[in-house]
Amino acid sequence: MPATPMSKAEREQGHARVFDLSQHSLRELNQALHQLTPGSNETAWEVLNPKGSHSVAVGVDQPVSIDVRGSVGYYCAGMNDGATITVHGSAGPGVGENMMSGSIVIKGDASQYAGATGRGGLLVIEGNASSRCGISMKGIDIVVHGNIGHMSAFMAQSGNLVVLGDAGDALGDSIYEARLFVRGKVESLGADCIAKEMRPEHIELLQGLLDKAGVTGVKASEFKRYGSARKLYNFNIDNADAY
Amino acid sequence: MTYRNPPTTPRKSATFDDYTLSEIRRAAATGIYDIRGAGAKRKLPHFDDLLFLGASISRYPLEGYRERCDTSVVLGTRHARKPIELKIPITIAGMSFGSLSGPAKEALGRGATLSGTSTTTGDGGMTEEERGHSKTLVYQYLPSRYGMNPRDLRRADAIEVVVGQGAKPGGGGMLLGQKISDRVAEMRTLPKGIDQRSASRHPDWTGPDDLEIKILELREITDWEKPIYVKVGGARPYYDTALAVKAGADVVVVDGMQGGTAATQEVFIENVGQPTLACIRPAVQALQDLGMHRKVQLIVSGGIRNGADVAKALALGVDAVSIGTAALVALGDNDPRWEAEYNALGTTAGAYDDWHEGRDPAGITTQDPELMKRVDPIAAGRRLANYLKVMTLEAQTIARACGKNSLHNLEPEDLVALSIEAAAMAGVPLAGTNWIPGKNGF
Numbered sequence: 073m074p075a076t077p078m079s080k081a082e083r084e085q086g087h088a089r090v091f092d093l094s095q096h097s098l099r100e101l102n103q104a105l106h107q108l109t110p111g112s113n114e115t116a117w118e119v120l121n122p123k124g125s126h127s128v129a130v131g132v133d134q135p136v137s138i139d140v141r142g143s144v145g146y147y148c149a150g151m152n153d154g155a156t157i158t159v160h161g162s163a164g165p166g167v168g169e170n171m172m173s174g175s176i177v178i179k180g181d182a183s184q185y186a187g188a189t190g191r192g193g194l195l196v197i198e199g200n201a202s203s204r205c206g207i208s209m210k211g212i213d214i215v216v217h218g219n220i221g222h223m224s225a226f227m228a229q230s231g232n233l234v235v236l237g238d239a240g241d242a243l244g245d246s247i248y249e250a251r252l253f254v255r256g257k258v259e260s261l262g263a264d265c266i267a268k269e270m271r272p273e274h275i276e277l278l279q280g281l282l283d284k285a286g287v288t289g290v291k292a293s294e295f296k297r298y299g300s301a302r303k304l305y306n307f308n309i310d311n312a313d314a315y
Numbered sequence: 316m317t318y319r320n321p322p323t324t325p326r327k328s329a330t331f332d333d334y335t336l337s338e339i340r341r342a343a344a345t346g347i348y349d350i351r352g353a354g355a356k357r358k359l360p361h362f363d364d365l366l367f368l369g370a371s372i373s374r375y376p377l378e379g380y381r382e383r384c385d386t387s388v389v390l391g392t393r394h395a396r397k398p399i400e401l402k403i404p405i406t407i408a409g410m411s412f413g414s415l416s417g418p419a420k421e422a423l424g425r426g427a428t429l430s431g432t433s434t435t436t437g438d439g440g441m442t443e444e445e446r447g448h449s450k451t452l453v454y455q456y457l458p459s460r461y462g463m464n465p466r467d468l469r470r471a472d473a474i475e476v477v478v479g480q481g482a483k484p485g486g487g488g489m490l491l492g493q494k495i496s497d498r499v500a501e502m503r504t505l506p507k508g509i510d511q512r513s514a515s516r517h518p519d520w521t522g523p524d525d526l527e528i529k530i531l532e533l534r535e536i537t538d539w540e541k542p543i544y545v546k547v548g549g550a551r552p553y554y555d556t557a558l559a560v561k562a563g564a565d566v567v568v569v570d571g572m573q574g575g576t577a578a579t580q581e582v583f584i585e586n587v588g589q590p591t592l593a594c595i596r597p598a599v600q601a602l603q604d605l606g607m608h609r610k611v612q613l614i615v616s617g618g619i620r621n622g623a624d625v626a627k628a629l630a631l632g633v634d635a636v637s638i639g640t641a642a643l644v645a646l647g648d649n650d651p652r653w654e655a656e657y658n659a660l661g662t663t664a665g666a667y668d669d670w671h672e673g674r675d676p677a678g679i680t681t682q683d684p685e686l687m688k689r690v691d692p693i694a695a696g697r698r699l700a701n702y703l704k705v706m707t708l709e710a711q712t713i714a715r716a717c718g719k720n721s722l723h724n725l726e727p728e729d730l731v732a733l734s735i736e737a738a739a740m741a742g743v744p745l746a747g748t749n750w751i752p753g754k755n756g757f
Contacts (some may be wrong), residue, residue, distance in 0.1 A: 102535045126528050131465050131536030146525075147532040151465040166519045166532075170463055188519035189460040191504065207518040208460060210504040227514060229504050246512070248505060305509040306492050309346040 088116035088139065098125055108134040122148075124164065129157055135174070149176045152193060165202075168195045171212055184221070187214045190231065196285045203240065206233045209250055215285035225252055226262065234281050236290060244298055248305075252298040253278050255290070263314045264304045268297045338581075349581040350489070352414075352670030352680065353640060354482050354573045354618060359590040361573070362624040364737030365730050366746060369716040377715040384711040385721040388635050390612045391473060391542020391565040394534070398565075399451055399473050399542055401635070402431025403707045404722060405625060408570075408616050408639035409455045409475065409546075411437025413490055413499040413511075414577035414670065415643075416687035417444045418695075419679040422646050424448030425692055426699025430707075435475060435637075438488065438513050438577075440502045441467040448696075453544065456533065458487070458514040461503040465536055473566075474533055475544035476526070478517075478555075481574025481617045484548025484588045487515035488579055494673035496682040527562040534563075544568050549594035549617060550587070556601040556613070566612045568637065569598045573618025575640040577680070578671035591617035591628075593740040599632035608632065622709020629710070630725035631741060645702040646695040648679045 091101045101119060108114060117138040122128050126145040129138050132155040140148070143161035153172040162180030171190040178186075181199035188204065190212025197205075197214070203221030206214050206228055215234040222240035225233050228250035238256035245262020251274070252265075261267075270278075270293070278292040304311060327333070341349065370376035377384065391398035407427050412420050414437065421444035427434045433451035436442075440462015446452055454471030456463065468474065479485065490499075490511040500507040520529050530543050545559035546568035559567045571591025576584065595615055602608040615628050616637035628636045640648075649657075651664040656676035660667065670680035678689035714722050717729045731746040732738035738745040739752035 098535065099539070103538060106538055127532040127535040130532050131468075133465065146528045147519075150532050151468075151536055153465055165525070166529075169519050169532075170460060170465070172464055184521075185519040189463065191464065204518065208514065210460070226518070227512070248509075305506075307347075307489065307510055 088118040088137075089114050090118045090120060092120040093123065093125055093128075094121040098127060101128070102130060105129060105132045105134075105136075105138075108132075108136060110134065112136070122161070126164070129155070132157070132174075143180065152176060162199065163197075167197075168193075168212075171195060181218070182216075186216075187212050190214070192231075194281075194284055200237065206231070206250070209233065213281055213284075215281055215287065217287070219256070222259070223262070225250060225265075228252070232277070232281060234278065234285070234295070236287065244300075246304065247298075247300045249300065251277070253281075253292075253295040254298065255295045258296075258298070261298065264301050265298055266301045268299045270295070270297050350491075350578050350671060351581050351584070351668040352576060352578050353584075353668040354575040355585050355588075357585050359573065360592050360734065360736045360740055361590065361618060362592060362627045364592070364733045365627050365741055365743065366733060367623075367626070367630075367713055367717060367729055368731060370718045374718045376718050377720060379712060379715050382715065383720060384714050385723075386707055386711065388612070388723070390544075390614075390635065393565045393607075393611050394563065395473075395540060395542040395565050396538075397472075397540045397542075399433060399453075401433060401451065403703060404629060404635035405430075405619075405703055405706055406432050406453075406614065406635055406637045407434040407642050408574070408637040409435035409437045409453070409477065410639055410643075411461075411490075411577060412439035412442045412445070413437075413461075413494065413503065413682070414439070414680060416678060416681055416690060417442060417498075418687050418690040418692045419643075419646060420445040421448050421692035422690060422695035422699060423642060424452075425696025426642075426645070426703065427451070429696065429700035430703040432703065433472065436471075438490075438503075439499060440464075441470065442502075444692075446470060448692075455546075458517045459503075459512075460518070461511075461513070468533070468537055471541060473542040473544060474537065475546050475568065476530065476533070476564075477546045478526075478559075479546070479548030479550070479570070480576060481549050481570030481572050481588055481591070482576035482584050483579045484550040485515060486579055486583055486587070488513035488577060489671070490577065491671045491673075494671065494682050499682060523558040523562055526558075530563045542566055544614070546570060548572075549574075549589045549591060552589070552594040553597035553601045556598040557605060560602065560605055560607050560611050564611060566614060566634075567598065567602075568614040568616065569594050570637075571615065571617030574616050575643075590740070591615060591619075592737060595628060595631045595633060596740070596742040602632075609634070622706045622711075623713060625706055626710040626713040626722065626725055627730065629722050630729050631727060631743075634723070641702070642699055643679055645699045646679055647677045647690065647698070648675070650677055653677055 119140040122142045124145045130150040133153040135154045137156040145164040147166040149157040154174040158177045163182045165183040168176045171193045173192045175194040177196045182197045182201045185204040187195045197216045200218035205220040205224040209228045212231045219237035225244045229248045235254045239258045241259045242262035244265030275292045388404040428450040434449040435453040453473045492508045542565040544566040545564040547555040549571040572588035612634040615633045653676035675681040678686040730743040
């Protein structure tokens with residue numbers, strides 16, 4: 073049974089539809105979100121007491137805003153397609169996996185594989201992200217205010233990963249066309265990942281991402297760019313040592 | 316007069332046979348291992364090593380062509396709100412667009428729909444050709460996640476989480492740059508002309524507990540409507556089946572080492588994994604031990620060729636089989652009418668397996684616009700439907716002879732083995748004995 077339907081007066085006052093996961097199930101929440109249709113006036117949602125639940129607000133495909141008050145488990149906002157989802161806490165593994173569009177903001181930290189295989193949209197992590205951040209990313213933009221762990225952007229295909237802090241080992245291993253911008257130090261680069269020149273178009277792109285992510289007091293010129301050396305794009309036996 | 320030793324007959328080594336010698340020379344000349352498509356070509360214990368015991372006095376046969384023998388199967392009865400109902404227990408295995416041409420994917424959809432069964436997408440994502448022509452479509456959720464999106468997830472009738480593949484358990488794949496057309500590149504979000512590596516593992520989970528939560532996510536996204544399959548390569552079928560069940564699978568797919576692939580290393584195809592026959596009983600045993608046999612359905616694939624193979628697999632306890640290579644042959648793959656062109660490629664009809672090179676004369680495993688015109692999706696779809704019909708009739712014929720009014724009533728007691736190896740693998744007695752190697756007598 074859907075929780076707490078919003079009255080017309082509440083809607084007009086900008087009140088959100090509230091789902092308290094201590095009283096209602098995850099299934100009820102996700103079902104209600106999936107039943108939204110284009111043009112729905114239920115544009116603001118609030119999720120209370122997530123308490124580490126997995127799969128909170130997954131598969132949302134309407135441009136609504138969802139505020140999750142607390143920390144979540146695995147795969148929060150997975151495959152998001154158009155929604156603006158804010159987690160006022162930390163996120164477990166796989167937050168925003170395979171996101172198509174929209175935006176996700178994590179006010180705390182994120183665990184492993186944040187934004188994995190994401191194809192579009194913006195994922196902002198205001199704390200740190202763990203290993204494999206942006207692994208196999210395919211068009212998503214990810215901005216991490218803190219540090220990221222090892223093996224991030226492994227096999228990253230396209231999109232942009234911006235890290236204001238430091239990056240762990242094997243950054244961008246076997247990277248394709250994704251762009252990586254790191255302000256701090258990089259523990260080590262993975263196979264076929266190299267530091268690249270920051271040209272004006274990259275400064276412009278990065279500044280735009282920082283602005284979209286609400287980052288202030290940081291200049292794009294403070295970052296280094298990393299990307300693919302493109303030596304492993306076509307198999308060549310002379311590169312066997314790289315495998 | 317000079318004495319000459321009598322000539323001896325030249326003797327070639329069984330270890331260093333002609334094929335092995337040619338491979339050594341090829342490796343020495345090119346510096347790279349052989350990459351090819353299809354499945355294991357070495358001789359392996361297989362369904363041919365089993366025989367059915369038709370009915371006489373101790374069993375009562377059904378009348379062929381008169382008494383009904385049911386072939387339908389329902390997949391996904393454990394959790395899914397919308398299980399899949401198929402008319403025949405033979406499905407079409409996942410084969411990617413990119414590896415296969417668009418017309419070939421369309422033909423698979425047409426043939427399967429005519430036959431009342433399903434097709435399965437592949438690494439290239441979902442194509443309109445296949446969705447448009449396949450009444451029942453299984454959407455693969457693959458490690459590479461090429462083309463993966465929630466809209467297609469919702470357009471699918473079932474979701475298959477691919478963990479492994481029989482031709483290469485634990486292996487990834489590589490679609491060589493020459494097959495990457497504009498469309499394939501766009502679907503995979505990668506530049507045209509570069510090799511597209513398919514990962515060997517899912518990037519966002521690392522073990523069975525993660526898989527369980529991943530399946531929960533997929534169910535939540537699709538509102539618990541669609542069956543979730545988990546596909547594993549036939550390497551450790553007992554444990555992998557048990558863990559797939561534990562993770563919440565509705566259907567477990569076990570792909571034996573005769574199962575095909577678009578392309579991987581020959582040495583991998585021939586040396587990793589277990590024969591399909593050896594995978595079935597452990598997988599069934601895992602389901603039985605968990606009390607989930609027939610509750611979680613089991614699909615087995617890898618070298619299924621005819622109705623006898625279907626009937627034998629079902630008798631050993633599976634709910635359905637899946638075909639890949641055989642379906643491609645039904646469409647026209649390796650057809651002798653292209654023999655001259657196969658010869659020009661240095662091979663012969665029946666042996667062509669360089670599917671990754673994109674020059675398939677039959678127009679099936681290619682993205683060449685001229686070659687793919689050779690596949691008429693309607694005619695090829697009809698051929699596939701004919702083939703599926705024949706397989707089903709063959710299986711029914713055998714089942715009736717064993718006194719069964721449903722293919723699913725076939726049982727291990729209907730089988731004997733011709734070799735000790737097959738008897739041990741299948742868990743059925745050696746013909747003429749009551750001996751099941753590894754088990755006590757009756």
